Every structure is written in C-alpha cells, then in structure tokens.
Amino acid sequence: MTIPAVERSADGAATAALELRGVDKAFGPAVALDGVDLSVARGELVTLLGPSGSGKTTLLRIVVGFESPTAGRVILRGQEISRMTPAERDVGMVFQHYALFPHMTVADNVGYGLKVRRRSRAERERRVAEVLELLRMSGYERRYPRELSGGQQQRVALGRALAYDPEIVLMDEPLGALDRALRTEMEQEIRRIHRDLGATILYVTHDQQEALALSDRIAIMRAGRIVGEGTPDELYERPPSAFVASFFANASLLTVDSYELEPGGTADVRCNGQRLSCAAPGLSPGDDGVLAVRRRSLRRAGEARSLRLAGVVAEVLRLGDDRQVTVDVPGAGRIVALLAAWESGDLRLGMRLELFVAWDQAVLVTAD
C-alpha cells in the first residue's frame, strides 16, 4: 500500500510526529469531535485534558484507528493514516485497565508487537530485556500478568507499547485504575521513560494534576473541541477562556461591570465598584468578559494596586497546609481562596471577610 506523502510546509511541520487537521466525528446525530486541529512534535508529551464526554478518548481512538473520522485528516510522520487499519499505523497504545494478554508471560506480552512484526527471536529477546530493564521489571520475564500488582501490570503494558519503538505512543488514562500514591510514582516513571527514550506521547486524562505533572503541552477539550492549548505555565497563568480558567486553574470567575481593551493585551476593568488594569489575553472587543482569580492569589491583606473583595464566608475546608475558604461577594459572585493555614487567622462560617488580589494576578477572560 502506498500513500502519497503530505506536502511539508517550510515552517518545520516536518518535525511534527502527529498532526490532526479539522477532524470531525459524529455518531449518528451526536457530534463527538468538531474540527479538531492538533500537532504533536517528535519527542513531545502532549496531554488531552477534559471532563468525561469531551471527546478526548474518541480522538485517541481515531489516531490509533479504532474509529475513523467523519471528516478531516490524521497525519503521522507526514503520511496520511486516516483510512489505515490500526496494524498499518505504527502506533503504541496503553489502556486504562492494562489489557495485558492473560495467557502470555511478561516477556511475551512485551515482545508481542515485535513478534507480529516478524522480528527474529534473538532481536525480540534482546529488546524485551532492554525494555524490562528500563521499566525496572527485569527478572519478571516468566511471570504471568495475574501474578503482578496493578502498578507492575501497567509497567508491562507500557513496555508492550514501547518495545517496537512506534512513531507515537497513545495513553488512555493509564493511571486511572491505580491508587493515589502509586499514581504519583507512575507519573514520575512515565516522565523518566519519556525523557530517556525520547518517545512521542499523546496522553489522555481528566486529572489536571496529572496533566500538570507530566505534560510538555496540554490541549484542553470541551464538547468535542480543543478550547485551550499551551504549556502548563501558559494555560495556568494566561487562560484563554473562563472554562479553561475554572477547569484547569481552579480559578473563581467574577462578574465584570464593564471593561475596555487597551493596546498590549491588557484591559481597564470595572469590577465590584473598583477600577483595575489587568491582563486580557485572547479577548476580542464585544466579548463578554469575566475576571478569573486563582485560589492562591487571594490574600487577607491588601497592597497597592489590589482589588478588594468583601463578603460572607460560606465554607471553610482544611486541605493539608492550607485552608480553602469560599466567600460570597455581593455583586461579584462566589470566590474560592486558598490561604496558608498558619497565616489565615480567624475563619468562621458566616463571618465577614475581606480578601485582596493584586491586579497583575487577575486575568480578564471571555465568558464562554
């Protein structure tokens, strides 16, 4: 089967391992994906982050070839693969529930892709040993999956997807079945393996902490569209929309009385009866604006150029070193603040509380 190579643009598109162009997917009348564009560079770990039902798993299934797109193109290393079978695509996949072959040993599971590719026995053995070494699973070659713990099974599943060195490894919530402590450990493992091998990885999760810990870049999905894309820092500091601000950065959204855009991506905003100047990335004139304020940027003491928010305490939660306080601010909305416990002072339900946020910590975003 020969597939015409897709023309490569001069601006370095040739270095993209995976490119999605205008991918749509409809199941009958239900739209699962709506014009998705995404590019993953070689050696990059990109996370698709979104609530359940946002289309991230469907997108992954289209890349691996379990589903075909209704419209649009999937391009892997310059070749259009949209109509190929999964076997023709040279991808690796890690599933949430491991999906190891129960009748095969660890070595046979890891070597499966090589066997299918008709590699010699010697090469298979060498490569399996290498991969198990990398995964710190040497010595488990002859075990069966049922004899392994969940974390070990997931390592074997990683090994099976990596052993034949595919163009891209797809991971569908691979840590979803593990408990919290193990998840943190495996996050570091995936990070380390990604670094050591230089593997290209497209990772799906609904857990923002996991996305933050792992990703070079994050694409945030909502209702079948990518609604925000960037490095963890970019998305966290300058969310492009209210949804991204609240879903990804846990920001509170405050009602804005009016605003005026200024040159240089800032805005002059009237909020809660005060004027402030703050960043306004991705806002076009005429958009409805809301003010996003992250939990940690709120303080009990105000400095110059701070927005003052006064209201009634609706909830107080102890979270480790912090207290999370929910305050209803009349005319602005409900805000959630994370205050260091040792300096949070007296906090009681129903009390009046004043909180301050520095202007440069607030972001005006489109209310989507």
Next chain:
Amino acid sequence: MSDRLVHVLGIVVAALVVTILLAPVLLTAVLSLSSDSYFTFPPDSWGLRQYREVLGDARWASAVSYSFELAVPVALLSVAIAVPTAFAIGRSRLPGRHAIYAGGLAGIVVPISAFAIALYGVFAELGLHGTYVGLVLANTVLAVPVVLIVVTAAMARVPVELELAAMAAGASRRRAWLGITTRLLLPSIVAGGVLAFVTSFDEVVLIVFLGGVDQTTLPKAILDSARFGVSPVITAVSTLLMLGTSAVAIAAVGLARRRR
C-alpha cells in the same frame, strides 16, 4: 427469621431436591449389580451378570457406535457454526445480531416434539427422512444453542481491549481474533463441543421421529428394550450411559472453569 435458620433450611431443601432427583439414578445403579434374569427388588443375588450381557451383545455395541457416529460430527459442526456466530454477536456491529442470538437459541426453546414433527414434514419433502445426514443436521440444530450459550458467555468475559491492544501493537483483526480471543476462549469452545456431543449422544426424541429402522442409537436401543420386554440389562446400559456422559460433562465444565 434469622439468617442462620434460612441457611439451614436452604441446605435441607437442597439436600431433599438432590436426593429426590438422584434416587432413581442410584436405584438404577444398584439394580444393575443384580445377578437375576428378571427384575426383583431387592435382588436375590449380586454380580456383574448384566454388564457381561451388555458387553457380549453386539446390538448394544452397534448402538453405542452409531451414537458416536452421530455425536462426533454434530459436536464439530455445532462448534463450527456457533463460534463464528458468537463473534458476530459479541464482537461486531452487525445489525440484527441480537435476533441472530435469539434464532440460534431456538433449538432449545421450541418444544422438541413440535420441532421433531416439523422436521418430519420437511425431511419427507427433501428425502432426508431416515438418513444419516438428516439426523446429523437435526441434532446439530439442538446442539448449536448449547455451544452458543457457553461461548457467548465466555466471550463476554474476555475484554474487547485485549483485541484492540493486539491490533494497536500491529496485529490484523484476524490475528487478534484467533491468537488472542479464540485462544482465550479455547477451554470454553472445547467444553461447548463436549456438551454438544452429550446433547446428541443422549438424544432420543428426534431419532424416534426421524430415524429409520436400521438407525439405532444407544438411547433408542434402551427405549426399544424397555418397550419390548423388561430386562434388567437396561439398568447396566443406563448406568454406563450415565457414568459416561457425567464424566464427559464434568470434564467439560472443569475445562471451562480453568484459566479464568
């Protein structure tokens, strides 16, 4: 009522049911050890006389061998039909796959005498009445549901992700189905085949309706022998039949349970 009482009552009821069901079986087995030439209870003397008579009589041997001649191809044919059907039902998006499943089970849902009468008419039309091929086909219709039930149930427990994982790793769909799913289903497929064999081996209604005079299976021979003169020999034949089929069925179930 306390849980304990319910528990004890449950055991008593279960024991009673098992005893009532098994009593005739045990009685038959006991009677088969009689040395009398006619039925008496309790027997006047004990011995293996009935078994010697069975083994010495060529009619019984030929009935057993004819039962095998039917049951083996029926089992193979049932597996050959039921396994691909199970894949169509469990692993495809084929429209009407639920109707296929319902249709596949018809053989054990329709009352067997009604089925036999219907086939009688059809076979008369097609010239299949009293033929070996006709009997194999008729028994297969009865045996397919057994295999289908066992294999679809087992397939539901094999995660689809295993096939997807194989295909993502580079296997064709055929290779994933054969090398992974079918391989994992193998114990259940063998178990289903054995149960199909037993279904055909034990079958007595279809052979009475559709069989010719020279087509005598073991159950038919037992029936004939009971009809034309009561001899204690049939207790030995029945006991052997029960032992044989139970051994095979237990082996099949054990096989299906292994490697879970």
